[in-house]
Amino acid sequence: MNPASLLVFDVLLLLSIVGLAWASLATTDVRRSVILFIAFGLVLAVAWGRLLAPDVALAEAAIGAGLSGALLLAAAHRQPRLLTPESTNAPRNHGAAGAGVVLRWAVTLLCTALAGTLAWALLHVFSSTPHDMLPGAISANLAASGVSNPVTAVLLNFRAYDTLLELAVLLTAVLGIFALGQATPGYQPAGPVFDGLVRWLVPVLILTAGYLLWVGAHAPGGAFQAGAMLAAAGVVLRLAGRTDTGLPEGFVLRIVMAAGVGVFLLVGLALLLLGRPFLGYPPAWAGALILLIETAAMLSIAATLLLAFLGGQPESTGVKAAADRQREEISRC
Amino acid sequence: MTELFLLSALGLMLGLFLGLLRVLLGPGVGDRMLATQLIGTAGVGMLLLLNVLLDQPALLDVALILALLAAVAAAAFTGQQQTQHD
Amino acid sequence: MLTTQILYALTGCVIVALGLRGALLHASLLQRIVAINVMGAGVFLLLITVAYRGPGLAPDPVPHALVLTGIVVAVSATALALALARRLHAERDDG
Amino acid sequence: MINIMSAILILAGVFFYLAGSIGLLRLPDLYSRLHALTKADNLGLGLLAAGLSLHSQDLFIMLKLLLVWLAVLAASATSAHLIARQARRQETGS
Numbered sequence: 001m002n003p004a005s006l007l008v009f010d011v012l013l014l015l016s017i018v019g020l021a022w023a024s025l026a027t028t029d030v031r032r033s034v035i036l037f038i039a040f041g042l043v044l045a046v047a048w049g050r051l052l053a054p055d056v057a058l059a060e061a062a063i064g065a066g067l068s069g070a071l072l073l074a075a076a077h078r079q080p081r082l083l084t085p086e087s088t089n090a091p092r093n094h095g096a097a098g099a100g101v102v103l104r105w106a107v108t109l110l111c112t113a114l115a116g117t118l119a120w121a122l123l124h125v126f127s128s129t130p131h132d133m134l135p136g137a138i139s140a141n142l143a144a145s146g147v148s149n150p151v152t153a154v155l156l157n158f159r160a161y162d163t164l165l166e167l168a169v170l171l172t173a174v175l176g177i178f179a180l181g182q183a184t185p186g187y188q189p190a191g192p193v194f195d196g197l198v199r200w201l202v203p204v205l206i207l208t209a210g211y212l213l214w215v216g217a218h219a220p221g222g223a224f225q226a227g228a229m230l231a232a233a234g235v236v237l238r239l240a241g242r243t244d245t246g247l248p249e250g251f252v253l254r255i256v257m258a259a260g261v262g263v264f265l266l267v268g269l270a271l272l273l274l275g276r277p278f279l280g281y282p283p284a285w286a287g288a289l290i291l292l293i294e295t296a297a298m299l300s301i302a303a304t305l306l307l308a309f310l311g312g313q314p315e316s317t318g319v320k321a322a323a324d325r326q327r328e329e330i331s332r333c
Numbered sequence: 334m335t336e337l338f339l340l341s342a343l344g345l346m347l348g349l350f351l352g353l354l355r356v357l358l359g360p361g362v363g364d365r366m367l368a369t370q371l372i373g374t375a376g377v378g379m380l381l382l383l384n385v386l387l388d389q390p391a392l393l394d395v396a397l398i399l400a401l402l403a404a405v406a407a408a409a410f411t412g413q414q415q416t417q418h419d
Numbered sequence: 420m421l422t423t424q425i426l427y428a429l430t431g432c433v434i435v436a437l438g439l440r441g442a443l444l445h446a447s448l449l450q451r452i453v454a455i456n457v458m459g460a461g462v463f464l465l466l467i468t469v470a471y472r473g474p475g476l477a478p479d480p481v482p483h484a485l486v487l488t489g490i491v492v493a494v495s496a497t498a499l500a501l502a503l504a505r506r507l508h509a510e511r512d513d514g
Numbered sequence: 515m516i517n518i519m520s521a522i523l524i525l526a527g528v529f530f531y532l533a534g535s536i537g538l539l540r541l542p543d544l545y546s547r548l549h550a551l552t553k554a555d556n557l558g559l560g561l562l563a564a565g566l567s568l569h570s571q572d573l574f575i576m577l578k579l580l581l582v583w584l585a586v587l588a589a590s591a592t593s594a595h596l597i598a599r600q601a602r603r604q605e606t607g608s
Contacts, residue, residue: 005339006386010423012346014430016353017464021434021457023357025441030449031362037453038406039356039369042376043349044460045399049383051427051471052478054391056463057380059490061395065373066402068456068494070409075449075501077412107443115436122428122465126421135479150480151487159484166488173495177502181509188413191599197404197592204585205401212394220391224491229398232405239408301491308498311505334569337521341562344528348535348554355538355547363544363601367551370593371538374555377586378531378562381579385566387474393578400585407593411600 013050016043034072041065054220055151058212062228063305070235071309078184146286147217155222156290160279164268167260167297170304174257183312189241198240205233213298217287223260223294227301234306247306247314257307260300264293335386342382349375366410373403427468434461448504452497459493516568523565531558544601548594555590559583 020043024036041064048057138150138158145153155163189195209229216222234245248256255262267289268279276282281289307314352375355368377396384392438458445451463486470482534554541547563583567576 005336005343007422009339009342009346010426012343012350014426016346016349018430018433018437019353020356021437021460025437025445025450025454025457028445028447028450030447032359032365033450033453035362035365035369035410036356037456039353039372040457040460042369042373042399044464045395046376046379046383047427047464048467049380049389049392049395050387051467052387052389053467053470053483053486054389054395055483056467056486056490057392057395058398059487061399062402063490063494064460065399066405068497069406071494071498071501072449072453073406073409074412075504077410078505104444107440111436111440111443114439115432118432118435118465119429122432122469123425125469126424126428134481135477138480139477150477151483154480154484155487159481162484162488166492169492170495173499176499180502180506184505190408190412190596193592193595194408197588200588201401201404208398208401215394220394222487224487225398228491232402236405236408239405239412304495305498308495311498311502334517334521337524341524341528344532348528348532351532351535351539361544361601363597364547366597367544367547367594368538370590371535371551371554374559374586374590375531375535377582378527378559381562381566381582385569390575393575393582397578397582397585400582400589403586404589404592407589407596411596 010050013043013047017047030076031073034069034076037072038065038069041069055149055222055225058220058225059228062225062232066232067228067235067305067309070239074184074309144283144286146281146283146288146290149216149218149220149222151220152216152222152290156293157281157286160264160268163297164261164264164279167264167300170301171257171261174304174307177308177311178313181312183310183314186243187239187241190239194240198236201236202233205229205236209233209298209302213294216294217291223297224301226294227298228305230298230302231305231309234302235309238306238309245306245310245314247303249314253303253314256299256303258300260293260297263296267293338382338386342379342386345375345378345382349379362410366407370403370407373399421471421473423473424468424471427471428465431461431464431468434458434464437461448507449501452500452504455500456493456497459489463489516571520565520568523561523568527558527561527563527565529558530554530561534558545598548598551590551594555586559586 017040020036020040024033024040027033041060045057045060045065048060138154142148142150142153145157147153147156209226212221212229213223213226216226234247237245247253271280272278349372352368352371356365356372359365377400380392380396380399384390384396435458438454438461441454442451442458445454466482466486470479472478531554534550537550537553538547541550560583563579567579570576
């Protein structure tokens with residue numbers, strides 16, 4: 001491979017990344033900013049692929065370019081008023097809206113200084129002799145981890161604590177969203193062309209989720225990417241104007257939301273009872289346990305991301321809605 | 334063959350920059366969204382080429398997901414939310 | 420020390436600075452959220468660059484796992500921030 | 515022989531892609547730009563995928579490449595339709 005032309009490719013890729021980031025933040029038009037941010041995510045996915053990080057590229061393609069983009073676009077579409085400076089009519093906000101030239105320059109200077117410091121620190125890291133202890137330890141223990149994809153091994157075995165806590169963070173975020181208000185209103189039917197797309201896209205997304213979950217054991221993929229694909233299927237249904245996005249309701253929804261953390265904890269505690277360290281899988285069982293945890297985590301992540309897109313508790317349609325209405329009537333009497 | 338793949342990737346990169354210009358110039362939001370679609374296709378193409386160049390078969394999956402989710406952003410962009418309470 | 424690493428790392432630093440500047444200076448809540456996401460992407464770029472070992476060599480999987488976690492946490496934090504912004508909007512309209 | 519075929523297909527794909535991007539940049543209004551995009555997506559990526567599947571000569575990879583192309587095709591057709599409809603809606607002011 002000719003390194004010189006790959007270098008040209010790298011430079012152009014990085015220029016487009018910086019250009020998109022700058023352009024996305026230089027405008028005050030919210031929708032333009034969000035569209036540029038989506039393009040930024042698309043190019044970033046290519047950069048992850050270029051840096052031999054296909055796991056991250058998968059997540060970026062599914063979440064960074066897809067779900068975050070849809071989330072931000074829907075918000076920009078919904079409330080252009082709140083999100084543009086004109087709406088900040090309260091007097092205390094005037095300073096922020098028309099930040100003085102001095103302030104602007106001071107902040108710019110500070111950020112430049114930060115970038116310089118970061119760059120200096122990183123160059124220092126790169127020029128020192130590489131410490132290969134951690135990657136060495138991982139490849140030495142990979143055979144006993146139950147999976148052969150090193151990233152999955154780190155996430156679900158060597159650093160399983162981190163992933164458990166991350167799932168707890170996701171759960172907390174959804175509970176926070178629930179506490180803040182109701183779901184955003186549904187969408188109008190999107191018409192026959194988009195319906196035609198939905199008819200094949202949703203099954204393909206669900207199939208892809210299953211494929212990514214399974215393949216995560218030995219190749220890039222795993223619960224996070226699979227969960228994002230499932231959530232994307234729900235988002236597509238929602239955008240097409242369906243009220244039913246495949247989310248369960250009431251008690252079952254709560255179980256699905258907590259499944260990731262719950263199964264993870266149960267496995268950890270069961271192992272403690274069996275006299276092993278918390279989440280220290282016996283090598284013979286590791287593969288199966290990881291698949292079990294990942295399946296539960298995928299369902300939780302999918303529910304979390306879809307609820308995040310809805311922006312609150314979904315309006316219930318079935319039995320629970322009827323019960324709620326009844327309760328309301330009783331309290332009115 | 335490797336040279337050809339690299340050259341093609343650079344060609345797609347050139348197209349991406351042209352799309353970038355359209356994203357920056359606008360003028361309408363629709364134009365920008367359209368150019369973002371073009372950038373997405375360039376991304377898919379580059380991932381297909383990098384998959385061979387860097388010998389990373391998983392990049393095919395990345396390209397597939399990028400392609401599958403391309404329509405989601407457009408739908409979110411054009412979707413009309415029912416006006417109930419805001 | 421690889422030229423690729425230096426290039427990507429410097430870009431990461433620039434993105435972090437751009438994102439931080441945007442988050443501090445923008446008046447619009449949604450644009451601040453976008454700016455924080457850009458800043459996060461810069462941090463991810465730095466981490467992935469540190470993991471990169473050169474062509475044909477297996478990169479360090481630990482930063483990859485960190486970034487994977489980071490992407491998912493970032494999107495849920497974004498959703499929470501958007502819900503918060505929506506609530507602020509509703510409150511301001513009432514009051 | 516197969517290498518030459520695949521090279522021709524890939525180069526043709528890049529050519530059509532570039533033609534599409536130039537069209538997107540040079541054409542005067544949104545609707546004609548929509549037209550340019552389909553060149554890039556349908557033909558450009560299709561030829562590129564065809565060239566790469568000739569190169570790989572692996573049935574599984576060929577199927578995946580076909581799937582990628584079909585996904586891009588359907589997604590770009592749908593989003594082009596949605597964007598055009600949105601633009602019409604704004605023009606007619608409803």
